[in-house]
Structure formats: structure tokens, C-alpha cells
Amino acid sequence: xxxxxxxxxxxxxxxxxxxxxxxxxxxxxxxxxxxxxxxxxxxxxxxxxxxxxxxxxxxxxxxxxxxxxxxxxxxxxxxxxxxxxxxxxxxxxxxxxxxxxxxxxxxxxxxxxxxxxxxxxxxxxxxxxxxxx
Numbered sequence: 706x707x708x709x710x711x712x713x714x715x716x717x718x719x720x721x722x723x724x725x726x727x728x729x730x731x732x733x734x735x736x737x738x739x740x741x742x743x744x745x746x747x748x749x750x751x752x753x754x755x756x757x758x759x760x761x762x763x764x765x766x767x768x769x770x771x772x773x774x775x776x777x778x779x780x781x782x783x784x785x786x787x788x789x790x791x792x793x794x795x796x797x798x799x800x801x802x803x804x805x806x807x808x809x810x811x812x813x814x815x816x817x818x819x820x821x822x823x824x825x826x827x828x829x830x831x832x833x834x835x836x837x838x
Contacts, residue, residue, distance in 0.1 A: 706794065711785040711817075711835045712750070712757035716770050718779055720762035724749050727760065735760075741814050746770050748814040759785075759814065783821070785833035791818050794834055798822065810836070 717723040720738075728734050728751075735749035745765025751758045761782060763771035773782055788794040791810045799805055804823035813819035813835065822832040 707786040707788055709787050711787040712759045713781060714759045714761055714783040714785060714833070716773050716779055716782040717760050717762050718774060720747055720749055720760055723760050727751055727758065737815060739814055740764065743811060744768060750815055783831040783833050785835050788834050788836050791820060791834055791836035795820050
């Protein structure tokens with residue numbers, strides 16, 4: 706079951722400049738920055754009360770973020786929802802007709818297991834499922 710919005714992901718070209726911009730906007734610095742080699746990205750996370758915002762910069766020209774920015778430019782990339790049991794939720798959603806972009810959960814940023822739903826089946830919105838590790 707989806708329990709809450711975990712974070713909103715924003716694709717950016719320059720994470721350093723974007724960190725400065727969002728630090729000014731939110732009046733707090735990112736609480737975490739890390740590279741996720743498997744996804745070809747560097748990320749930064751901001752937390753405003755219970756809401757998290759993830760900035761993603763491509764480190765690999767073949768990464769999903771690089772392709773997204775090339776096609777659409779910078780902007781909102783995905784909305785992530787927390788789940789208690791990612792495997793059960795993946796099975797349930799697949800049975801409901803949703804297309805999973807990865808058949809097994811992957812290790813994502815911020816100590817999460819993640820799976821994405823194809824945006825063609827979610828009104829053009831890339832949905833990420835996240836389970837804390």
C-alpha cells in the first residue's frame with residue numbers, strides 16, 4: 706500500500722548551482738548528497754517539514770536523467786511514494802495492469818529500495834515506489 710508522498714524528484718543540469726538555488730528558496734541546505742552509480746546520477750535531498758525534494762543531476766550521458774533533460778529540459782521528473790513492502794506492492798500494481806520499469810527493486814538514493822512505474826500508464830507521471838532499507 707502506498708503510505709505517503711516520499712519525495713518529489715527534480716532533474717537539474719547543474720546540481721551545485723541548483724543546491725544554491727534551493728537552499729535560498731527553502732532556507733535550509735540539503736541534508737544529504739550522494740552518487741548513485743547504477744542510475745548514473747548525483748542527488749541532493751532537501752527536507753521541509755515532512756516533505757522531501759530530490760535534485761538529480763546526470764553523471765552518465767545514457768542515464769534516464771540525461772535523456773529526460775535532453776528531451777524535456779530541467780523540471781519535475783518523478784513523484785515518489787513510500788511503501789511498506791515493495792515486492793508486494795509491485796505484484797499488486799502489476800496485477801492491476803501497471804507496467805513496471807524494473808522487474809525487481811533496485812537500490813536507490815537515501816537508503817531506499819525503488820521501482821518505477823511506466824508513465825504511459827499513469828497519465829504521463831513517472832511514479833517511484835520507495836521502501837526504506
